[in-house]
Amino acid sequence: MDANEVPQEGNATLGGHRKAMYARGADGRIGIVPSSGWEAEEIVTLQAVEDLDRLAADARKRALAGSTSALEYHMYKARMDLTLLSQVSGIWAWRVRRHLRPDTFARLRPALLARYAEAMGISVDQLKRVD
Amino acid sequence: MxxxxxxxxxxxxxxxxxxxxxxxxxxxxxxxSEPMALGLSSALSFAYLPFIKLGGLPLVAYRMPPRAIIRGLQKPLGIRxxxxxxxxxxxxxxxxxxxxxxxxxxxxxxxxxxxxxxxxxxxxxxxxxxxxxxxxxxxxxxxxxxxxxxxxxxxxxxxxxxxxxxxxxxxxxxxxxxxxETRPSEPDWGKAIPAAVRKTVRIMLRAPIPLIGIRGMERVARAVERLPATGDLQKSKLFVGHLVRMQEEIGTGGGGFRYMYASFLEEAASLAARPALAELAGELVEIGDGWREFALATARMIRDRDPFDPARLAALLRAQAAREKTFFGSLDRAIR
Missing domain, CATH: 3.90.70.10 (Cysteine proteinases)
Structure with missing residues (x-):
């Protein structure tokens, strides 16, 4: 890739930052050229973000309908899945799975709620609500 | 100190x-330079570890595991x-x-x-x-x-x-x-560079398990080929998108570190007085371009600008594997 071929397409996921790419400059040497982004990369980043957003939106709908707990919604909103939430909170995966049931979640001890809230960086109040 | x-x-x-x-x-x-840090620690690689899942997707890396550069620079630079x-x-x-x-x-x-x-x-x-x-x-x-x-x-x-x-x-x-803990000292480039390059060649061509190096790429190509091409494409598309994210998004300098390693080879050619490495740098830039073509083809399929065609993506990956096999073979001969 030559320096003048380094994409400058303004990838929105970079939030206005530029990333360093390596390309062949006019002097014939390969070196750093800042890039404002490439559409192909934006597409694959947004694909991952949209997939997590979709899971969160779907969990939100089910939580409001009462078929899952608020925990599932917050889990996806924090860009986690069951495995990761289990690792981060230190709560066994089978227990996390149980806590996705609305009735079980409603009866959770404050100490457990606090661990989930801490793992996802939100308050216990937020955790109980589906906003 | x-x-x-x-x-x-x-x-x-x-x-x-x-x-x-x-x-x-x-x-x-x-x-x-950054490319010298990458090259001297032999951090370029390829790995496909389907049994390690991150967010439900297999681990794919275009470089050695984390901390390889921290550890790998100690010996050549005499830095503890x-x-x-x-x-x-x-x-x-x-x-x-x-x-x-x-x-x-x-x-x-x-x-x-x-x-x-x-x-x-x-x-x-x-x-x-x-x-x-x-x-x-x-x-x-x-x-x-x-x-x-x-x-x-x-x-x-x-x-x-x-x-x-x-x-x-x-x-x-x-x-x-x-x-x-100690200050770095300038290595004997004529020794440190060939040793680092030889290690990378060994990883790419002769890794003991078929998930690392060229054989890892071939394994990914096979996995892509087997993706369902009809019905719900969501999962298939996430898998190929993941390959591209690992190649471009994770700060690789483009083309899964291939351009950065080419820059290393160019610098190494003069430091170690081995002009053959500069020529090979040019070849590796072209291989990097090949990875970017794969990324572009994948992105277009994800957005349905082209029909989703796993066989075509697998063919692109196989072509990359073949080119890298030839390339690291030449690098092996050039550094002997």
């Missing part, structure tokens, strides 16, 4: 670990790196503060998700990011960070940095910090 007063200068880099390590080595007196991890957050913070008070620059492993200065769309739970702390704001206690993948130095509040350093999950950093 006496420390230079705080005259740290930030430099923009492509990749976090190579960027941090070249910054540390430069700070302690030896000019070292001290690494420390902590069980308690408080101890980890206290240790970082005391090292900074001594005037050291300190490398840190962090999660990306908990660093507030990252753009929202880039904040995933990836735990093997590297930044360099070079001081603190005396007024509010913010850490002054040189995050190599950003153009400008960053700052981060203590609570956020603690959270990022002690994130849990796969590749948990456990507060890892690292700093040199």
């Amino acid at each position: 006496p420390d230079t007063p705080n005259t740290f200068s930030h430099q923009h880099a492509s990749h976090c670990e190579s960027g941090v390590m070249s910054a540390i080595v430069r700070h302690y007196g030896l000019p070292l 790196m001290r690494t420390e991890t902590f069980r308690s957050t408080a101890r980890g913070e206290a240790r970082l503060n005391s090292l900074l008070d001594e005037g050291k620059v300190v490398g840190l492993q962090t999660s990306v998700f908990w660093l507030p200065y990252f753009p929202g769309d880039m904040r995933f739970h990836f735990n093997a990011h590297n930044v360099l702390a070079y001081g603190r704001d005396t007024a509010n206690g913010d850490y002054l960070l040189s995050d190599p993948v950003f153009e400008e130095p960053m700052r981060c509040a203590p609570a956020d940095l603690a959270r990022a350093r002690f994130a849990r999950g796969v590749l948990a950093p456990k507060g890892l910090l690292y700093y040199p």
Whole structure:
């Protein structure tokens, strides 16, 4: 890739930052050229973000309908899945799975709620609500 | 080791670990480019580990595992790196503060998700990011960070940095910090470069398991070929998109580190007086272009601009594997 071929397409996921790419400059040497982004990369980043957003939106709908707990919604909103939430909170995966049931979640001890809230960086109040 | 007063200068880099390590080595007196840090530590690679899942997707990497560059530079540069991890957050913070008070620059492993200065769309739970702390704001206690993948130095509040350093999950950093105990010295390039290149050739061509190097690429090609091409394409598309994210998004300098390694070969050619390496650098740039073509073809299929065709993507991957096989064969002969 030559320096003048380094994409400058303004990838929105970079939030206005530029990333360093390596390309062949006019002097014939390969070196750093800042890039404002490439559409192909934006597409694959947004694909991952949209997939997590979709899971969160779907969990939100089910939580409001009462078929899952608020925990599932917050889990996806924090860009986690069951495995990761289990690792981060230190709560066994089978227990996390149980806590996705609305009735079980409603009866959770404050100490457990606090661990989930801490793992996802939100308050216990937020955790109980589906906003 | 006496420390230079705080005259740290930030430099923009492509990749976090190579960027941090070249910054540390430069700070302690030896000019070292980011590509040289990558090449000299033999960090270029390819790995496909389907049994390790991150967010439900298999681990794919275009480089050696985290910490390979930190460890790999020790021998060629005669620099002893001290690494420390902590069980308690408080101890980890206290240790970082005391090292900074001594005037050291300190490398840190962090999660990306908990660093507030990252753009929202880039904040995933990836735990093997590297930044360099070079001081603190005396007024509010913010850490002054040189995050190599950003153009400008960053700052981060203590609570956020603690959270990022002690994130849990796969590749948990456990507060890892690292700093040199001895000053780097200029290696005998004529020996260090061939040794580092030979190791990379060995990994790419002769790894003992078929998931590493060229055989790993062939294995990925087979996995792509087997993806369902009809019905619900969501999962299939996430898999191929993941390959491209690992190749481009994770600060590789484009083309899954291939352009950066080409830059290393170019620099190595003059330092080690082996002009053949400069010619091979040109070939590797073309291979990097091939990876970018794969990324573009994949992105177009994800957005339905082209019909989803796993067989075509697999063919592109096989072609890349074949080109790299030839390339590393020539590199092997050139470095003997």
